[in-house]
Amino acid sequence: MSDNVILIRFGELYLKGKNKCYFENILKDNIRNKLNGIACKLYFGRGRYVVKEYAECDEQLIIERLKQVFGLHSLSLARRCGYELDEIASLAISVMPNVGTFRVSARRSYKKYPLDSVQLNKVLGERILEAKPELTVDLHTPDFVLNVDVREDGDVYVYDSTVKCAGGMPYGTGGNGLLLLSGGIDSPVAGYMMAKRGMSLTALHFHSYPYTSEAAKEKAVTLARILKNYCPNITMHCVSLTKIQETIHKCCKPNYMITLVRRFMMRIAQAVGEKLGCGCIINGESLAQVASQTLASITVTNAVVTVPVFRPLIGMDKEQIIEVAEQIGTFKTSIEPFEDCCTVFLPDYPLIKPTLEKVEEQESRIENYAALIEEAIENIEVTVV
Numbered sequence: 001m002s003d004n005v006i007l008i009r010f011g012e013l014y015l016k017g018k019n020k021c022y023f024e025n026i027l028k029d030n031i032r033n034k035l036n037g038i039a040c041k042l043y044f045g046r047g048r049y050v051v052k053e054y055a056e057c058d059e060q061l062i063i064e065r066l067k068q069v070f071g072l073h074s075l076s077l078a079r080r081c082g083y084e085l086d087e088i089a090s091l092a093i094s095v096m097p098n099v100g101t102f103r104v105s106a107r108r109s110y111k112k113y114p115l116d117s118v119q120l121n122k123v124l125g126e127r128i129l130e131a132k133p134e135l136t137v138d139l140h141t142p143d144f145v146l147n148v149d150v151r152e153d154g155d156v157y158v159y160d161s162t163v164k165c166a167g168g169m170p171y172g173t174g175g176n177g178l179l180l181l182s183g184g185i186d187s188p189v190a191g192y193m194m195a196k197r198g199m200s201l202t203a204l205h206f207h208s209y210p211y212t213s214e215a216a217k218e219k220a221v222t223l224a225r226i227l228k229n230y231c232p233n234i235t236m237h238c239v240s241l242t243k244i245q246e247t248i249h250k251c252c253k254p255n256y257m258i259t260l261v262r263r264f265m266m267r268i269a270q271a272v273g274e275k276l277g278c279g280c281i282i283n284g285e286s287l288a289q290v291a292s293q294t295l296a297s298i299t300v301t302n303a304v305v306t307v308p309v310f311r312p313l314i315g316m317d318k319e320q321i322i323e324v325a326e327q328i329g330t331f332k333t334s335i336e337p338f339e340d341c342c343t344v345f346l347p348d349y350p351l352i353k354p355t356l357e358k359v360e361e362q363e364s365r366i367e368n369y370a371a372l373i374e375e376a377i378e379n380i381e382v383t384v385v
Helices: 017-034 056-066 085-095 117-131 186-196 214-227 242-251 254-276 295-302 318-328 356-363 369-378
Strands: 003-010 041-044 049-052 072-081 100-108 135-137 144-150 156-159 176-180 200-207 235-240 280-282 381-383
Touching (some): 003 017, 003 056, 017 056, 056 072, 072 085, 085 144, 085 156, 117 135, 176 254, 186 200, 186 318, 200 214, 214 235, 235 254, 242 254, 254 295, 254 356, 254 369, 295 356
Parallel strands (some): 176 200
Antiparallel strands (some): 003 072, 041 049, 072 156, 144 156, 235 381
């Protein structure tokens, strides 16, 4: 007797030694939450998880949801049967094509099974050729690979293909980070990259209404909703930079605008992050992509915070970042033509090599900068994602 199941494999958890149970328990909870609302049963075995007893019409939905769970390496649509060799052979024959070349690739996790992997390959190959003599064995470049996985729990899984999942570490195992989420291409990808390493995200969005539109803020909210497919508990906080930017524009040299604004953003981010229990700041900076992302600019910006600032895209070029954005579904939203706060009072020639001494001199012209930061934080809006 056989039935359809979805066989799930996890990745890096194998490396966690005595801490493996902690990571695996969180991964199991994430899978349960992801499949909430779908009628199915989950079985958590040693090294393999299985989704079974689901409606055929839900199969593709289950696959799409599981592909978004960090910590899962791959999955396969499989047929399940028992240990009896005749039963395995019958199932193998039933899933084989009628023409072409094939190879049997058996894996025997249950070491007490009477046949080892090589013997299983041989016996099943012979049975298949007897039943379908028009097929040919090709061990190197076959048209069809029949995978046979003999598990310790009394089940044998037969499948022919593997679907890649998100990989990484289970979401929620890597601490909490504050993502500076703009409406651009880079920051959602940066958030995704850190979430893939297990970090829970809180999003912080800066806007400059009325210089920027409500549509620009809604664009960032939409990006957060897309990230929610991978980061289930993400929340979003919106901060107005309008008064800060107006003050900088009034008091300081124009070419210092971007640098000074970035320093204000980082101060606000650290204060907000501390209140929300975030241990780091995450942004989408890529070295030398724009004026605010040169080594000198990053050094000056970092000088105002004491928490770690993670820049997972720092060594990536734009094409690589776009590739990930397309993969995770944020790209089309990111390129919608709505301005962000960085375009307000944008100088013709922004600094690319600011020095800390000169930046601090410009900043000293703003007598009430601490009050500006406090006011911005007090008026934060929490947006439902």
